[in-house]
Amino acid sequence: MPTLNLKVNGISHWVKIAGQGPPILALHGGPGGNHFVFEHTTGPMLEKFRKLIYLESRGCGRSQRPTNGDWSIPALLSDLDEVLTQLELPEVTLFGNSFGGGLATTYALTRPQRVKTLILQAPWWFGMDVASHQISGFLPLLPPALRTEVQSLLLHQPARDTLEFIWSQIEGDVADRFLFEDLQVAALNRQLWEESGLVNTGEMHDFLLQHPPDPIHHRLGELSCPTLVLLGKHDRNIPVAQTLTLASSIPNCKGVVFENSAHFPDLEEALRFVQAIKDFLLPT
Incomplete structure (x- = not known):
């Protein structure tokens, strides 16, 4: 399970690669989050049938902070371009959680030739209020x-x-x-955050408040890759009904709603969550 520090656009990015099979590159939530909880819970379950590439964005988690203060979406997309190039991946399946879902979707819209499939957990599609x-x-x-x-x-x-x-x-x-719906799962999440010693500094969040991402919610019909959207029924962070309506405009999209989850079905219903991804990627 190699852990790499890739120099990308002058910034050291933390990357972990684990598992076997065609690659999935995972983008975390936030803005400003990290992969520690995911890599210690649901990630290893996905690694049993896919090579998982965990990427922490500039200034997030264990990646280096940009000294020029540039946390913009174009900068994050350029970083992702360079990561894929350095890893010699002409195309990849992108998995994005929440804010990472918006970033993954933007990448698929602007670099369609590099995205084979798209998996989105509770995506914040930029432009959604x-x-x-x-x-x-x-x-x-x-x-x-x-x-x-x-x-x-x-x-x-x-x-x-x-x-x-x-x-x-x-x-x-x-x-x-x-x-969360399940407070025991919430406690585990908080325990792992504390164990990680990582913090969300809020810098990316503050930057994006001042420099909002270009809206993409009205462009979803342009997506050309198969797409899976995963939502918790009780999500108080992302409007489920609106997300499902928007997802219906994606030409080749499947939506799965988890009945006993809020914003993190990957933690609250991990087995069903992993099975939904497996069914999507490896249909019988």
Whole structure:
């Protein structure tokens, strides 16, 4: 299981390769997340039938921070180009989780010749307005005083600003209940994050607030590769109904909804999640 530090566009990128078979390159969520939880939980299950390439983006996880402060989508796409070139992969299956799903989809739209298939877990397709959905998911979970304050703020400022305020005020237990249905799985997720010693600095998030990605949600019909979209029924982070409607515009797309999951079906229903990917990649 080699772990590499690839020098890409002047930045050292952490890459881990494990497993056997045709390659899947995995892009993590965030923005600003990492692969530690995935590589210690569901990733090894996928490695049993695919070579998995874990890539942590510039300034994320164990990759080097860009000294020029460039966290833009074009820079991330250029990094991915160079990673695939250095690994001698003319085409690849891309797996993207949440923000990584938006990045993977953008790559498939702009470099279709390099993407064989696309697997997207709860993708944030750039241009989707998710702030109102997320606030609706948070409200029942907030302490009464904070809930009242949030409802007042919504009358006077944009939903996006109110959402930023919520994230700045909540405790870990609220975040866990927002992102997960099964609180034991949430506890495992938090335990692994703490074990990793890795942090999301927020720099990529802040950069993208000031430099929003070009919208892609209206371009999904241009995708030319087979696509699998995986969603938790109770996702409070990504609007499931809207995502399924958008996915229906993709010419060759299959959607799978996990009945007992929120934003992380890969953790909450890992066996079924892996089987769905296996069925997609290795149809009988």
